[in-house]
Amino acid sequence: xxxxxxxxxxxxxxxxxxxxxxxxxxxxxxxxxxxxxxxxxxxxxxxxxxxxxxxxxxxxxxxxxxxxxxxxxxxxxxxxxxxxxxxxxxxxxxxxxxxxxxxxxxxxxxxxxxxxxxxxxxxxxxxxxxxxxxxxxxxxxxxxxxxxxxxxxxxxxxxxxxxxxxxxxxxxxxxxxxxxxxxxxxxxxxxxxxxxxxxxxxxxxxxxxxxxxxxxxxxxxxxxxxxxxxxxxxxxxxxxxxxxxxxxxxxxx
Amino acid sequence: xxxxxxxxxxxxxxxxxxxxxxxxxxxxxxxxxxxxxxxxxxxxxxxxxxxxxxxxxxxxxxxxxxxxxxxxxxxxxxxxxxxxxxxxxxxxxxxxxxxxxxxxxxxxxxxxxxxxxxxxxxxxxxxxxxxxxxxxxxxxxxxxxxxxxxxxxxxxxxxxxxxxxxxxxxxxxxxxxxxxxxxxxxxxxxxxxxxxxxxxxxxxxxxxxxxxxxxxxxxxxxxxxxxxxxxxxxxxxxxxxxxxxxxxxxxxxxxxxxxxxxxxx
Numbered sequence: 001x002x003x004x005x006x007x008x009x010x011x012x013x014x015x016x017x018x019x020x021x022x023x024x025x026x027x028x029x030x031x032x033x034x035x036x037x038x039x040x041x042x043x044x045x046x047x048x049x050x051x052x053x054x055x056x057x058x059x060x061x062x063x064x065x066x067x068x069x070x071x072x073x074x075x076x077x078x079x080x081x082x083x084x085x086x087x088x089x090x091x092x093x094x095x096x097x098x099x100x101x102x103x104x105x106x107x108x109x110x111x112x113x114x115x116x117x118x119x120x121x122x123x124x125x126x127x128x129x130x131x132x133x134x135x136x137x138x139x140x141x142x143x144x145x146x147x148x149x150x151x152x153x154x155x156x157x158x159x160x161x162x163x164x165x166x167x168x169x170x171x172x173x174x175x176x177x178x179x180x181x182x183x184x185x186x187x188x189x190x191x192x193x194x195x196x197x198x199x200x201x202x203x204x205x206x207x208x209x210x211x212x213x214x215x216x217x218x219x220x221x222x223x224x225x226x227x228x229x230x231x232x233x234x235x236x237x238x239x240x241x242x243x244x245x246x247x248x249x250x251x252x253x
Numbered sequence: 254x255x256x257x258x259x260x261x262x263x264x265x266x267x268x269x270x271x272x273x274x275x276x277x278x279x280x281x282x283x284x285x286x287x288x289x290x291x292x293x294x295x296x297x298x299x300x301x302x303x304x305x306x307x308x309x310x311x312x313x314x315x316x317x318x319x320x321x322x323x324x325x326x327x328x329x330x331x332x333x334x335x336x337x338x339x340x341x342x343x344x345x346x347x348x349x350x351x352x353x354x355x356x357x358x359x360x361x362x363x364x365x366x367x368x369x370x371x372x373x374x375x376x377x378x379x380x381x382x383x384x385x386x387x388x389x390x391x392x393x394x395x396x397x398x399x400x401x402x403x404x405x406x407x408x409x410x411x412x413x414x415x416x417x418x419x420x421x422x423x424x425x426x427x428x429x430x431x432x433x434x435x436x437x438x439x440x441x442x443x444x445x446x447x448x449x450x451x452x453x454x455x456x457x458x459x460x461x462x463x464x465x466x467x468x469x470x471x472x473x474x475x476x477x478x479x480x481x482x483x484x485x486x487x488x489x490x491x492x493x494x495x496x497x498x499x500x501x502x503x504x505x506x507x508x509x510x511x512x513x514x515x516x517x518x
Contacts, residue, residue: 090512091510092510129501129505130503130504140394140478176507177508177510178510179509180513180514181513182514184514185514189514202516202517202518203516203517203518204513204515205515205517209517210516210517210518212514225517226518227517228518240509245504247504252395252481253394253481
């Protein structure tokens, strides 16, 4: 309709955008720490990037603790500032995603708040494994894409967090695989090294994001969860038989 | 959304209002969708076809001069932004023009907008048709800053009327602006935006950004689509990327642990 002048249209458009900003549901804050650290590393950069052949053949690497405790230092060569138990509290072996190397020290992603935390471990304290699989989640599309050596294998429909309890964005990894004895999670539940930005506790846990099945398959394909990534029980069973701990999972818009 | 901030007023609106008034008169002469329960009170919406989140201009006529009007949409209060003055009050001729933003939650279909004067003795209503918002997609949805500055992103908006001139806007968490680019919707109703940010602008940095598209009169507003710009690789300074040695074994599938799960669900 030609009734409005261009100047008026522009003013209105700006107002409209302002309104959209006020009502938007994109969670604030980008995982700069995670992105900055992982993007320096071809070994794990690919999962954070748009599909591309350049980094396709470079697998990521996991580090599994050898002893019953793993010392974490803030810098290569520095004194440890924390230790992590192996196995983890869940009973799963302590496996972390390696993001960089400095001499005989390895920088690893840590499954703790704030999201994107990293620390350094001695190479001799861990066993390394190559990771050929990676996952990409789109909270906008509610899909999860499985890649093998960076080549797309399959895309699954999933449910992700609502506007009030969004699934956090960033680069993470699978921390454990649970065969739940309680209802609601389906036959399998992977822990993800991400934590809800709005829920500091949930169901007796610390608000950790999971990738799991569901008793509510009707919610799949929608933004319906408390932050977790829900799949059909058949799909999570398929992934549970395939994915190792440490597998990178990138969550984006 | 009834609590949308009013669009900034402009002197230019006066001439726009004159045009709209003329158009409304023509609409009435042609038997437009106007009904009046009071003797001569009428209200029209222009345009009558909008999306949720879209804008329409409401013109009320035949009321008492300097009368205070109340608008509602399907019975719920509807705030309008007057083109003249700052209150929803009729002028010396008993007429009023005001912009109304449609709520984001408004469903597709026919909806009724009514207006009542202060005494409740004059009432008029009209109907609008709400159509689905054009859909939006962007490629790539995530990219590194250097790639973003070099090649930008391409957004596709589908669902406009072929031939519509479409404007675009970009926003981040704190600000938004209209882009100078426009496009004409093709025969399939699709409008495409190739956006390369201007270096140094507020939108040429790491972050999450949102794109929307709308017709020139803002009556048809698309869904929003978002993309993420990530930091470029930092210089290595003694830290080297970890490439697994050739003889590194491939990790086996995880062994499940049987216990209660406590994830966020």
